[in-house]
Amino acid sequence: MSKNIRWTLARNRAIQTLGKFSIETFPLQLFKLIDKIPHLAIMSYLEMCKQLNEQAYSNNHISVDWVQEHLADGSQDAALLKMSNSKDTIILYNSDLFASGITKQRIRYSIAHEIGHFVLRHNFQTMIARDGLSSSEYIIYEKEADAFAATLLMPSSTFSNEVSVSKLREQYDVSKQAAEIMVDTLTKKPFALPSIRLQNFRLSKPRKYAIPSDPFSLLGFKYYAYCSNCRGLTGGDSPKVFCAYCGCELKAISYEFDFFKIHESFGGQIMKYSEIKVDSSGHADTCPQCGFGVSANDLYCPICGVFLINQCTGIFNADDPFAMPQGRISFELESNSGCGKKLPGYARYCSHCGASSSFALQHLLKSWSQEKKQNLQTAPLDISDDDLPF
Ligand SMILES: [Zn+2]
Ligand SMILES: [Zn+2]
Ligand SMILES: [Zn+2]
Ligand SMILES: [Zn+2]
Structure with a gap:
């Protein structure tokens, strides 16, 4: 040589x-x-x-x-x-x-x-x-x-x-x-x-990350999936998750050691969707509909009647025979809580079973397709490396 x-x-x-x-x-x-x-x-x-x-x-x-x-x-x-x-x-x-x-x-x-x-x-x-x-x-x-x-x-x-x-x-x-x-x-x-x-x-655009900020933040999950349909990042407990934003079924990868793979594969494309601030049991401290400062024990907003916990409803689409007109579901009944999962404030869908979330069903969160369109027209959110766990 x-x-x-x-x-x-x-x-x-x-x-x-x-x-x-x-x-x-x-x-x-x-x-x-x-x-x-x-x-x-x-x-x-x-x-x-x-x-x-x-x-x-x-x-x-x-x-x-x-x-x-x-x-x-x-x-x-x-x-x-x-x-x-x-x-x-x-x-x-x-x-x-x-x-x-x-x-x-x-x-x-x-x-x-x-x-x-x-x-x-x-x-x-x-x-x-x-x-x-x-x-x-x-x-x-x-x-x-x-x-x-x-x-x-x-x-x-x-x-x-x-x-x-x-x-x-x-x-x-x-x-x-x-x-x-x-x-x-x-x-x-x-x-x-x-x-x-x-x-x-x-x-292309510099790689930035859109990580939800609530207590269910992605950092607490073991598995992560990127959805090419809506460009959202969803966390879950098993390799099979449903997209929290658009509801489609995804194959997740283990996060703990492979954030690098997420970074290489999807860095710069991940989209942040709007969310409602909730505590670790999915409860909003301010009514997402009327803005009233509710108490931690309120299940429904005393002013406007919105159900204050984001959870699985077990309802898969609006044509579902169990999907009753908006506002008339007794969300607190066990029969209306689907798989029982409490959900992050950004979840439109249950990442565990794919059913609608109670916030989405009450039209408190904008649909992903509407937000994706808007997001693509505006500049990405500026989130620095300091937001990442390393
Ligand atoms: Zn070498
Ligand atoms: Zn999706
Ligand atoms: Zn209210
Ligand atoms: Zn569920």
């Missing part, structure tokens, strides 16, 4: 990769790109761990730490795993954003770096091949993969005239460190940019 670092080749390969797989918008959706690259797949340490245990790969239970140690070369962030029995290569990444020092931007960079090793055909034959490389070869590979990663995540032809660290971080979803290195390159080494330029790149 060559003894020199192939800087230009590495950067140009990154641009060619974006062009070949028709990736035009940034922040780059890494999962979308990897999906399109033949013989390359991606899996978190946790997913790999689950799969190995399901296949009873060993008599012993395999832990996430074992995967990190033995399959990912001990890497905290990501690693490349070449299958010995096929042409396939898997990028393994650490989705545990609660581990110390790990941010989603750092994992993004590491994944882009591993794509670099793959695309540049670095000769890691097996997971332990690194030992077979001389240290100078290893350093060359690392630098080439880094040059590839920086270009892949931040192709300079998309830059505006005024580039700053904070702008790059927001527009490309990269770490402070990666943005600083890019700004440094631009000012001190403008020759160190890819010589190939593609013009069709564009920036």
Whole structure:
């Protein structure tokens, strides 16, 4: 192999990769790109761990730490795993954003770096091949993969005239460190940019999050599902949930370790729907219809008669024979409380069984389709990273 670092080749390969797989918008959706690259797949340490245990790969239970140690070369962030029995290569990444020092931007960079090793055909034959490389070869590979990663995540032809660290971080979803290195390159080494330029790149909206703020906030759920119909994010207790906004059935993923997957797959698209502030038992402290300050013991508003708890009604649509004219249902009767679930203040539907919520049935919440139309016309809500649990 060559003894020199192939800087230009590495950067140009990154641009060619974006062009070949028709990736035009940034922040780059890494999962979308990897999906399109033949013989390359991606899996978190946790997913790999689950799969190995399901296949009873060993008599012993395999832990996430074992995967990190033995399959990912001990890497905290990501690693490349070449299958010995096929042409396939898997990028393994650490989705545990609660581990110390790990941010989603750092994992993004590491994944882009591993794509670099793959695309540049670095000769890691097996997971332990690194030992077979001389240290100078290893350093060359690392630098080439880094040059590839920086270009892949931040192709300079998309830059505006005024580039700053904070702008790059927001527009490309990269770490402070990666943005600083890019700004440094631009000012001190403008020759160190890819010589190939593609013009069709564009920036999308920065990734922002719309997380409901009430006590049932998504942070308390174990499973999460993104709905492509209404773009809402719904939390639930099992892998099967119903969209809280539009009612359709969804397959949820475990949140605890895979917020990274949600971030990569749907970041920037999640839509926030209006909600009514409720306590942890679904009770509104102010009447959502007339604004009266009700007491915690009131089931119905003493002024306008609205039922004050958001709960499952067991009614699936307005044609349901049990759906009585609005205002005449005795919501407090057990027979009218569906699966019994108390619901968050944004729920139009019960995420557990898909029935209408009592707030939706009383027309206290706007329908999702109406709000989606309005939301798409106005700018996204500004929610900072500080709202996220890491
Ligand atoms: Zn590497
Ligand atoms: Zn939906
Ligand atoms: Zn009222
Ligand atoms: Zn229900």
